[in-house]
Each structure stands twice: as C-alpha cells, then as structure tokens.
Amino acid sequence: MPCDALARVNATIAKQTLTAELFAHQEAAKAALLQLASQLEEVSDVVAGFRQNTLEISLRYRGGAVRCSVVRTSGQLTMTGGNSVLLDRVRLLVEELGGALLQERVVQALQQLYGANATEAEASGTARRITLRL
Amino acid sequence: MDIDVIILRDGTVSVLVTGGGTFTEAEQQVDAVLATLQANGIRFEQISPVERHRHVHDAVELNPAVRKQST
Numbered sequence: 001m002p003c004d005a006l007a008r009v010n011a012t013i014a015k016q017t018l019t020a021e022l023f024a025h026q027e028a029a030k031a032a033l034l035q036l037a038s039q040l041e042e043v044s045d046v047v048a049g050f051r052q053n054t055l056e057i058s059l060r061y062r063g064g065a066v067r068c069s070v071v072r073t074s075g076q077l078t079m080t081g082g083n084s085v086l087l088d089r090v091r092l093l094v095e096e097l098g099g100a101l102l103q104e105r106v107v108q109a110l111q112q113l114y115g116a117n118a119t120e121a122e123a124s125g126t127a128r129r130i131t132l133r134l
Numbered sequence: 135m136d137i138d139v140i141i142l143r144d145g146t147v148s149v150l151v152t153g154g155g156t157f158t159e160a161e162q163q164v165d166a167v168l169a170t171l172q173a174n175g176i177r178f179e180q181i182s183p184v185e186r187h188r189h190v191h192d193a194v195e196l197n198p199a200v201r202k203q204s205t
Contacts, residue, residue: 004153004154004188005151005153005155005156005157005159005160005188006152006160007150007161007164007186007187008148008149008150008164008185008187009148009149009168009184009185010146010148010181010182011146011147011148011149011168011178012145012146012147012178013145013147013179014145014177014179015145017177018145095144099142099145100143102145102176103141103142103143106139106141106171109170109171109174110139113170121138128140128141129138129140130139131136131137131138132137132138132167133136
C-alpha cells in the first residue's frame with residue numbers, strides 16, 4: 001500500500017518582530033496605516049509618522065483625539081487618551097500590518113532561495129502559501 | 135518531496151512536508167526550511183516539536199469495510 005511520510009511543524013514569530021517589520025518598510029507601512037486606520041469605526045482623521053525608533057499615530061475620532069506610540073525594540077504600543085477598545089483595535093491593526101509585511105518577506109526569501117521550485121499557491125483567508133518542489 | 139510553507143499574519147509559519155520518503159527525510163526537510171528562513175533573518179520565538187503522520191493513499195477505496203464505516 002503506497003504511503004507518504006508527513007511531517008509538520010509550527011513556528012511562531014514574536015509579536016515584537018511583526019511590529020518591528022513596520023520600521024523596515026516605513027513608506028509602505030505609513031501609507032497602509034493611514035488607509036487602514038481611517039477605516040476604523042468612528043475615526044475621522046489619521047496622521048502617522050516614524051521618528052527614529054518610534055512610530056507615532058495620531059487619531060481624531062468621535063470621542064476626541066488620541067496619540068499612539070509603537071516602540072521598535074519592544075513592540076510596545078501605548079496610547080494617550082481614547083479607550084481600551086480603540087487601543088485594542090489599533091494594536092490589532094499594527095500587528096496585522098506588520099504580519100502582512102513579514103508574510104511578504106518570507107515569501108520573497110523562499111522565492112529567492114528556491115527559484116523556480118517555489119510557487120505561490122492559493123491559500124484561505126489572508127494566509128499565504130508557498131509550495132516547494134524538490 | 136513536496137513542502138508547503140503557510141504563513142499567517144499572526145506570525146505563525148507552518149511547514150508541511152509530504153512525499154514518498156521516510157519520516158527522517160521529511161523531518162530533515164522541515165528543519166532545512168526553518169534553518170533557511172532563520173539564516174535570512176526570520177527569527178522564531180517558538181518552534182513546535184515535529185508532528186509525524188503517515189498518509190495512506192486510497193485506503194478507503196482499497197478497503198470496502200473502511201468505506202462502509204466512514205459513511
């Protein structure tokens with residue numbers, strides 16, 4: 001009876017590594033942040049910018065104005081003003097954006113290393129899948 | 135052997151190796167992919183133990199009793 005050996009492993013990239021990825025692609029990250037943060041519920045205006053090792057995001061929303069800071073080294077997000085719901089939304093947005101940028105980096109690394117043997121296949125949701133044929 | 139690398143936005147990277155080889159070979163391929171990514175600056179906070187499975191082709195078709203039980 002034909003059999004396949006099958007081995008699987010899950011590796012986790014630290015959240016702070018995801019947020020640090022924003023600093024490696026500052027122009028793209030800023031553009032995406034401005035677009036995505038402005039779509040958050042009740043948010044009317046967004047300003048974002050990188051200053052050395054800090055990403056600063058200022059949001060104007062129905063309840064007032066808030067300023068968020070993301071520290072590159074620790075990935076820590078702090079917010080002055082606002083509430084915990086808004087803080088959680090911004091944190092999720094920042095981590096997802098960093099995750100998307102890191103997805104791209106992993107995909108590019110595999111395609112560069114494995115050349116024509118690496119092909120991107122369809123994946124569910126926001127996942128990305130690379131198939132390597134050796 | 136075929137290797138699937140699935141990357142999620144939450145930072146999870148799954149490496150799945152299938153093929154008509156031994157578990158040892160499959161594990162070596164998993165390790166090689168992870169090592170390659172790490173060598174290219176992708177740092178992992180945690181790596182799970184390698185899960186081993188054996189995928190049997192056409193088991194349902196070859197064994198009517200199994201097919202009956204599964205329906």
